[in-house]
Amino acid sequence: MNDGDALEALLAPYKALGQTGPDSLHALRSLGAKGFADKGLPGRKDEAWKYTSLKGLTGSYAWKSEGERFPGTPPVDLLDQRIVFYNGHWDKTLSTLGPGYRFFPLKEERDFDPLTRQLQGEDCFTDLALTYCREAYRLEIEERGERPLGIYHFMDKNFEGTMAHPLLIVHAREKSKAHLFEFTSSTEDLGSALYNAHTLITLGQGAHLDHVRIFKSRKGLMPFSKVLAQIHKEARYGNAALALGGSFLRNDLRVELLGEGAHVSLGGLYVHDTNEDSSHVSLIDHKAPKTSSRQLYKGLLNHHSHAFFQGTIVVGKDQADIESSQLNNNILLSDTARVDSRPVLEIGHCDVKCTHGTTIGQMDGEQLFYLRSRGFDESKAKRFLARGFCEETLFPIENESLHRLSADYLERSILEKIGDGEEGP
Amino acid sequence: MLSITDLHVSPEGPEEASILKGVSLEVKRGEVHALMGPNGSGKSTLAKAVAGHPDYHVTKGQIDYEVDGKKVGLLDWEPDERARAGIFLGLQYPVEIPGVSNENFLRTAFNEVCKAQGLEEMDPYDFDQYLREKLDLLEMDGSFLKRSLNEGFSGGEKKKNEILQMAVLAPRLAFLDETDSGLDIDALKIVAKGINSLRAQHNAIVLVTHYQRLLNYITPDFVHVISDGLIVKTGDSSLALELESKGYDWVVRA
Ligand SMILES: Nc1ncnc2c1ncn2[C@@H]1O[C@H](COP(=O)(O)OP(=O)(O)OP(=O)(O)O)[C@@H](O)[C@H]1O
Numbered sequence: 001m002n003d004g005d006a007l008e009a010l011l012a013p014y015k016a017l018g019q020t021g022p023d024s025l026h027a028l029r030s031l032g033a034k035g036f037a038d039k040g041l042p043g044r045k046d047e048a049w050k051y052t053s054l055k056g057l058t059g060s061y062a063w064k065s066e067g068e069r070f071p072g073t074p075p076v077d078l079l080d081q082r083i084v085f086y087n088g089h090w091d092k093t094l095s096t097l098g099p100g101y102r103f104f105p106l107k108e109e110r111d112f113d114p115l116t117r118q119l120q121g122e123d124c125f126t127d128l129a130l131t132y133c134r135e136a137y138r139l140e141i142e143e144r145g146e147r148p149l150g151i152y153h154f155m156d157k158n159f160e161g162t163m164a165h166p167l168l169i170v171h172a173r174e175k176s177k178a179h180l181f182e183f184t185s186s187t188e189d190l191g192s193a194l195y196n197a198h199t200l201i202t203l204g205q206g207a208h209l210d211h212v213r214i215f216k217s218r219k220g221l222m223p224f225s226k227v228l229a230q231i232h233k234e235a236r237y238g239n240a241a242l243a244l245g246g247s248f249l250r251n252d253l254r255v256e257l258l259g260e261g262a263h264v265s266l267g268g269l270y271v272h273d274t275n276e277d278s279s280h281v282s283l284i285d286h287k288a289p290k291t292s293s294r295q296l297y298k299g300l301l302n303h304h305s306h307a308f309f310q311g312t313i314v315v316g317k318d319q320a321d322i323e324s325s326q327l328n329n330n331i332l333l334s335d336t337a338r339v340d341s342r343p344v345l346e347i348g349h350c351d352v353k354c355t356h357g358t359t360i361g362q363m364d365g366e367q368l369f370y371l372r373s374r375g376f377d378e379s380k381a382k383r384f385l386a387r388g389f390c391e392e393t394l395f396p397i398e399n400e401s402l403h404r405l406s407a408d409y410l411e412r413s414i415l416e417k418i419g420d421g422e423e424g425p
Numbered sequence: 426m427l428s429i430t431d432l433h434v435s436p437e438g439p440e441e442a443s444i445l446k447g448v449s450l451e452v453k454r455g456e457v458h459a460l461m462g463p464n465g466s467g468k469s470t471l472a473k474a475v476a477g478h479p480d481y482h483v484t485k486g487q488i489d490y491e492v493d494g495k496k497v498g499l500l501d502w503e504p505d506e507r508a509r510a511g512i513f514l515g516l517q518y519p520v521e522i523p524g525v526s527n528e529n530f531l532r533t534a535f536n537e538v539c540k541a542q543g544l545e546e547m548d549p550y551d552f553d554q555y556l557r558e559k560l561d562l563l564e565m566d567g568s569f570l571k572r573s574l575n576e577g578f579s580g581g582e583k584k585k586n587e588i589l590q591m592a593v594l595a596p597r598l599a600f601l602d603e604t605d606s607g608l609d610i611d612a613l614k615i616v617a618k619g620i621n622s623l624r625a626q627h628n629a630i631v632l633v634t635h636y637q638r639l640l641n642y643i644t645p646d647f648v649h650v651i652s653d654g655l656i657v658k659t660g661d662s663s664l665a666l667e668l669e670s671k672g673y674d675w676v677v678r679a
């Protein structure tokens with residue numbers, strides 16, 4: 001299917017729906033549809049999309065306005081406090097929340113007003129999410145909590161040939177604190193399906209949010225995950241995104257630092273084996289003086305796999321006393337693995353400490369020998385090194401139990417992907 | 426327990442010149458040997474060749490090792506097989522490994538060696554006790570265990586950590602490559618005490634060193650001088666004293 005046909009197909013369910021029915025979101029949705037049709041799918045000339053292959057996007061997906069309950073057993077142990085989405089819709093029965101949180105679906109048009117503003121100027125997949133915006137969910141963080149809250153996105157065979165565009169709005173009150181563990185996974189191989197998730201985050205003054213996002217999907221699912229975050233004065237946001245499996249992932253983050261003392265730490269990791277691919281695109285906009293950001297993206301690519309990283313740092317001309325660092329380190333474990341890395345700096349002020357760097361290499365021979373000289377066989381030595389290398393990307397996560405939980409997932413993926421020493425596929 | 430015969434070693438690539446040009450060395454159980462020689466003479470190369478470093482190719486000669494009463498050729502053994510058979514190399518420049526905790530590393534290494542030698546893995550509690558004893562022996566703080574392997578360790582701390590590993594793994598044959606370099610006076614005594622406590626009838630130690638200092642604490646049975654890839658002189662512990670006062674010139678030129 002060519003891009004034009006895919007575009008048509010992606011809009012078909014929306015058009016079939018027409019303007020009928022009691023729906024207060026018509027205006028928003030038609031705005032989305034228009035934006036999507038105008039922009040079209042990103043082409044090869046678009047630098048931010050050049051290395052993201054959309055060839056798996058068939059375009060002809062069914063869209064379901066209502067959700068069902070998750071019929072099976074969840075593929076992973078669930079945290080006590082959690083919000084569960086099944087095939088893109090909130091599964092109320094599986095979700096439980098403790099005190100300090102409020103969670104509810106939004107349905108009224110006025111609830112969406114601030115959101116439409118925040119979503120302007122994004123790419124076509126955001127327009128597509130608006131086109132199919134029927135409900136959105138709002139999570140309010142009201143207190144300082146230590147127990148992680150799980151947000152699960154499960155897809156199974158019923159998701160075959162469909163698309164979903166879940167929209168989650170997270171609002172952290174002034175001085176609140178929370179730890180989110182978000183997990184996206186499909187339990188079965190699918191022919192083709194599109195999961196286009198958006199999370200809008202606002203951190204009030206002095207709020208602190210740790211946010212892990214783990215992606216572990218099976219063949220055929222195309223997850224898009226975009227986080228748009230606005231960080232106010234003295235607030236801290238830490239996000240670690242781990243791409244631990246799947247033939248496709250597009251992980252986008254755009255963070256705006258809006259008040260003095262605001263800080264963001266982004267960790268990103270891709271651990272890939274044969275035919276796995278993911279793209280990680282971040283943009284940090286220092287919109288206030290005395291703001292800081294730190295990014296560490298790492299990749300471990302085995303066999304025939306690929307990843308793309310693009311990190312943009314923007315500092316406006318009026319913003320002084322900025323600190324920003326960005327690092328992208330990659331280890332290629334085979335000749336057929338490939339990575340594309342692209343830092344973009346748009347610095348308008350001179351009082352800025354900004355560092356960036358990219359490395360692409362092999363596993364360190366001296367480190368390997370050191371472990372082997374202590375009795376580690378080759379594959380065990382590689383796994384130890386891999387884990388040490390990868391775990392650093394969890395640096396944004398200060399909460400210990402969230403850190404440990406994420407490290408466990410990471411370790412298991414490394415075990416699966418860096419198997420027993422065999423070099424070729 | 427170790428016989429090295431006419432060993433020629435060159436770095437990667439067949440056209441590279443040999444670093445070792447026919448080294449022969451016999452080490453018996455219970456012995457301590459000191460290996461001395463000018464910078465760049467091939468001491469570390471010899472140690473790494475015995476440990477099986479993949480960058481150093483043996484182009485001629487052999488390394489035989491006696492394990493469980495049987496003599497085996499080591500050349501086609503992987504470095505980890507050698508380690509599990511009781512060969513230990515204390516590196517001149519210990520490597521930093523971020524993200525791998527010292528404790529986890531030590532436990533894994535210990536269990537690998539145990540398994541290979543037909544012993545049971547130690548349960549975590551017992552291992553913890555065992556590890557504490559070794560830390561005490563070397564007067565090391567327990568906080569080193571929680572840190573990433575060698576990461577941010579001072580030069581001297583790295584060297585101590587090598588001896589800690591040796592103490593934990595209890596090797597049959599240990600090559601300690603300049604473990605004394607970078608140690609302060611007190612640390613040198615502690616490390617020497619540690620090494621001495623590991624000295625036993627059934628194992629052997631080869632100390633690579635530039636200084637007599639260490640040999641004040643650990644008396645070697647033999648002292649060898651290596652120069653330009655060849656052992657040019659062998660003597661008893663008095664040779665080290667002589668070298669200390671006269672330098673290498675007289676042996677190298679002789
Ligand atoms: N991988 C390598 N490739 C090329 N040359 C090498 C390599 N490793 C060692 N050499 C060379 O071989 C020679 C011996 O090196 P080696 O490290 O064994 O010396 P050493 O006796 O341990 O010296 P020092 O006392 O300075 O530690 C040196 O000239 C060194 O530059």
Ligand SMILES: [Mg+2]
Binds near residue numbers: 468469
């Ligand atoms: Mg040396």
